Amino acid sequence: MTVDPIHQSWFDPLPLQQYQELVKKSAPESVSSCPPDRTVGKPAVSVACGPNLRFLGCLENGTNNYRGTILLVLRDSENSEKTKPTIKYYVGPATTDVSLSLQSGVFPGTLFYQEQGFSFWRFAMDLELTQYEQKVKYSVNDEFNENFQFFLPSIEQSMNVMSYSCNGFSLSVKTAEFKSSLWYDVLRKHDQLPYHVMVGGGDQIYCDSVKKSSRPFEKWLEHKKLHSYEKLTDEMVKSLKEYYMKNYIQWFGKGYWEGTAGATLQCMYPMALQQIPQVNVFDDHDIIDGFGSYGHRTMTQDIFKGVGNIAFNYYLLFQHHTSPTEEMASEPSWIPGASVGPYITQKSRSVYTRFGREIALVGFDCRTERTKHQIITQETYSRIFKRMDDELVAAKGEIKHLLVLLGVPICYPRMVWIESLMGSKLLAPIKYLARKGVIAKGLVNEFDGGIELLDDLNDHWCAAHHKKERNWLMGELVKFGAKHGVRITILSGDVHLGCLSRTMTKLDKHISAQERENIVAKPEKDPRLIFNVISSAIINAPPPNGMASFLQKRAKIHHFDRHCDEDVVDLFLKDTDGSERSNTLFLNKRNYADLIPFKNLKNTDRYKQFQQGDLIHPGPTTELAKAEPIHNGHISLKNIGYPLDPESLVTTFHFEADIKDFNSETYDYEVLIPHLAERQKISEVGLK
Template sequence: MPSAQQRHPQGPQENVNGISSTTADSEIEVLCGPLINYQHMGYPSGGRPIWNGTVLIVTKPTPMNPRLEYGPAGSRGETMTAEGLKLYQDPDKAFWRFSLEVPLTDGQAEWSYAIPNLRFLSDVHGKHGRRSFWVPGAEESMRIMFHSCNGFSLGTDEDYWSGPALWNDVNRIHEQRPFHVMIGGGDQIYNDGVKVNGPLKPWVNIGNPHKRRHYPFDNKMRAECDQYYYDNYVRWYSTEPFATANAAIPQVNIWDDHDIIDGFGSYTDGFMKCAVFRGIGGVSFKYYCLFQHHTAPPVSTYTTDAPETMSANHKGTASADPRQTENTYVHKRTADDPSWIVGKTPGPYVEERSRSLYMRLGKRIAFCGLDARTERTRHQVNYPETYDLIFERLEREFNAAHGAITHLIILLGVPIAYPRLAWLENILSSPLIAPLRLLHKRFGIAGGLFNQFDGGVEMLDDLDDHYTARQHKDERRELILRLQKLAQQHAIRVTIVSGDVHLAAVGRFYSNGAHDTPAENDPRYMPNIISSAITNKPPPKAVANLLARRNKIHHLRDGNTDETMLNMFNEQPGGNMKSSNANKCTMPSRNFACITEIPDTAPETMDGVTNGIADVQRANSSEVIPAGDTGREGKKRPSGDKNKGHHALHRGEAEAGTKHPAADGVTNQGTFKGGLNVSIRVEIDNTNHNGATQGYGLCIPKLEPVTNGA
């Protein structure tokens, strides 16, 4: 067994936190948890891979030190223990992290864990018993669940939407065929209520924008916001059925704006630099570190009445505010987590450095999640040097893997292959809006059109977030080209997963018709799986239908790459009309995604793909493609198949939808050996508290490089 593990000792013991271990007659009061995370995979020289993860609980302050026991489920072998590491404690609460090391075996395995001597203060739902999680076999890749937008926007009737009902379906599918990891694509929690029923309400109600911009964020407001964010995390992460998934499926998370507050990073620069926004950026980062990453937070966060916190150095908040450290313990990290890719300089509005992620998801799948919020402004998503750090890390990891990695999953919180709405941006930012803005400022007219912060058009912060927004086009193009180059150099298929937009869709980049390259051999073929939201309400049908009508073939200015969306949704979920019958590419209904590797040993199957790709292309050849349907990025249509992209690009996309073998979200057999089965599970009826879904599937081929002379 790994040296970090040991048999459970008897009686109290001094530990690294300087306090006593639990004894048989002591109890620790639990406020939240357990929450399980996946951290990284270790590859010892000559040995089996080691799965590294963590479990987090939040307790009332205690002189006792909790211990976690874990081992193979059902086994009577030796139980391993992990001693609790205290990450943070103040007079009200303590955060404990337990680090787990699991040696992988020949096949996937279930491991169970329990923390003795805990007392839960709320309805326990069986939490006194053992919990379990699954790890893949040493030669297997992980089975993945992807979700985003796990909360409700302000003003939503949560009962009408049956709360977080889709987590019931996640748990059901997990029982059928377990997930090894669940990836949170952003907005794992919605903290927007801080401005409506929280401590920011008086500030939001200040009518004068100048006074609002210069309002101080003193230690009193910081403490009130700190309490609000903490309480909201505890409430949401303890809500069933989400809480059950939290304890059973190891998480990997990247944050987005609602983890802070709606639109953070995309308002005007002058307003984003105001004290209140900088302050809540720091408070939200603290609890993002603790709850979502199981890591120690900064010692202090920004306030306007502590000079020590009002500037940042290359590490983050310059120094500690003694008021924030009074009766408070914060664990001092000795090194960054090995999965992190830490930015060089703090963000412009969050006084901390970005933390993107890299980790292996088993044998053949790598994962990279971009922190696209810490450094975000209206005119950038990430600093150029941060992209350099990310691609340097990917190069090192791929070289060290010696060809074992065949798939790279990139997490971008906001879709990158998505219909353009430049015309709407132009209208909302045009001088035509100025009279309405004046009437709103003086008389409150058109209040729903303008946000409560900088007085800008409410919808613009969402549009400015998009990679397809005009100010992000160059950054977007550069990222796409770098990913294509990486795919070609290392023969790795790149798949992008994204959330944010509250509907389901699949976009694709691919070589244009002039290249006549099969998708299986095309390093430019990069699907963008868009799965959003698992909990929040979808947009109106009219919005989804409008986006579908904007599904044109766009041409990247490199002259080689085209982009369009896949006709994925062949029928309405359960027969319930979520969009128009003509809309086959955007689905406005709550959803999540399942990703399952097809082993190289699995038989290739075309079950459910009745006619194959040739017949699908013939059936689609009658589509009327508007003359000059070039999109706006590249003006001149390249030669070759001008309709390529409006139909299936390969066998794995043929009859994508409910008839595809991948639709069930469970099977590991499919169209391409070594490919990825993708199922988007779409809610049938939001009044059904069971969260029943309809599956829509496709298969992504691994990249087969063309050899010389082929």
């Protein structure tokens, strides 16, 4: 009997050698233009972007369901009849532990948007989780290839999560310096232990080049007056729409982008989109640098608001597979804002979804309602926390870890004095001369004439304008986690380096010896322990060593309230080459992170290393020991004394070793994030 190719290749690994050759061919010196569309399937369709995957939810309403979508953007042909695409799939076991038996079906497709000669097709994935992990292979018009596949967890399993942000270069970065591909390393890790989902923390695309690519917008920015209240013309709308469409088609479809100092072809990124379902929130570069954090006078300019609203449309199309005209009520993962934003005239879109049995994620939309003085309105916060509360109650204690996606770090060194300096009226003459080009013009931005770095500082939760809101939110998260007995971990990026910050119950001299031991040796009993996993950039250039050193000097222990402290963990005792580091808090190299349930590591080499105590001491400790490097580029984190907990999330930072290495090797730093063992009622949260 003849075995068909799908059955025959079902358990084949990814073609990593082929991927590496593609990375080499995509070296900056070889990039001259954006690759063409691909012709896929029979009948053939011209694929401009996709297929790419989005995860929506699973285990909903007491079922064993799994939901997601596949986006396919086709370039319409003027000379032929439009072909309706079809996506067929096979689903079967992910490993040879289960005998191979495949089921097949078709994902129903919907043409939900058309514009500029492109058709947007969304295919609904409605699948069923089983007692074992599954692999899904799919085809586009009967064309299968090794990239068209993804993985489902088992009914009792939680998902392996990959987390990233800052997925692109700033406009003036010299791209020729970067030959390594962290997306190649992502797929290499994915081949070893599949990622079920990847979380984009903002800046999944860099749209700052709109300043140069949209001529009407560029011309407007050249006006002599600081603020210009010209109206948004049809010509400018057309130009902006063409820019955002083209930028997304090139980046999400081919991995191509061009700045003022060179181009890049990140060919592994579209391949990752085909294989790992994504859940995203957005940040300023998905729109334009600093959007929302300039003064109200700047943000209310008709043209600047137009940029935000047009960018929002394409953000929904490409990153969420929907359009603003489709009702949010039809998709249960959305948490709509209470009212439209002040500059983006749409309701904010936060998201809640469950990552398998014991993990859930809530992504806060921190951009749609943002102003210089506010990130999210109180009414919208109420909706988000109510949704979180309803979901945790309905889960009846099954959820052990709640990931909170905020994009910008919330536990980070304070730089209020720099904000005050950059915003000082004493700098007005210097800013005026910079705007006129008499001195370094790059010192100020084109939008409000302020110091270029000030919008980045105003974006931060710890900025003076946002400090009160930030402290309130941290207090609410502490109380929420304690009330439900769920460990909260915050995922952030934005700052182009890696670090691990945390809040924890204060090691006060007045507390009892038993309480002190619980804080150090039994973190599963500490309701105030919240980690902020800060991981970026997966593509953008890291800041200079001087910035990382400056941050280390600013990273003091902060007393959040009378019972809770904040600090940054000494994670980076060794550099990626094994040498000693003086800056143990901040590592300014490109990176991404993953969060793997300890249970999912069973039958892997990493599980054996944990069991042998190679990665971290497996039993409770009461002393804060020093971290020790081990083999294979891993480093143990014994200095925080956390014991091995079967309910832990093994959280790993993957740092690039050499930006010029086509093999794209990474060096890993790991920490165990324990679950919260019990519900607790805590008081005096936020009180100094």
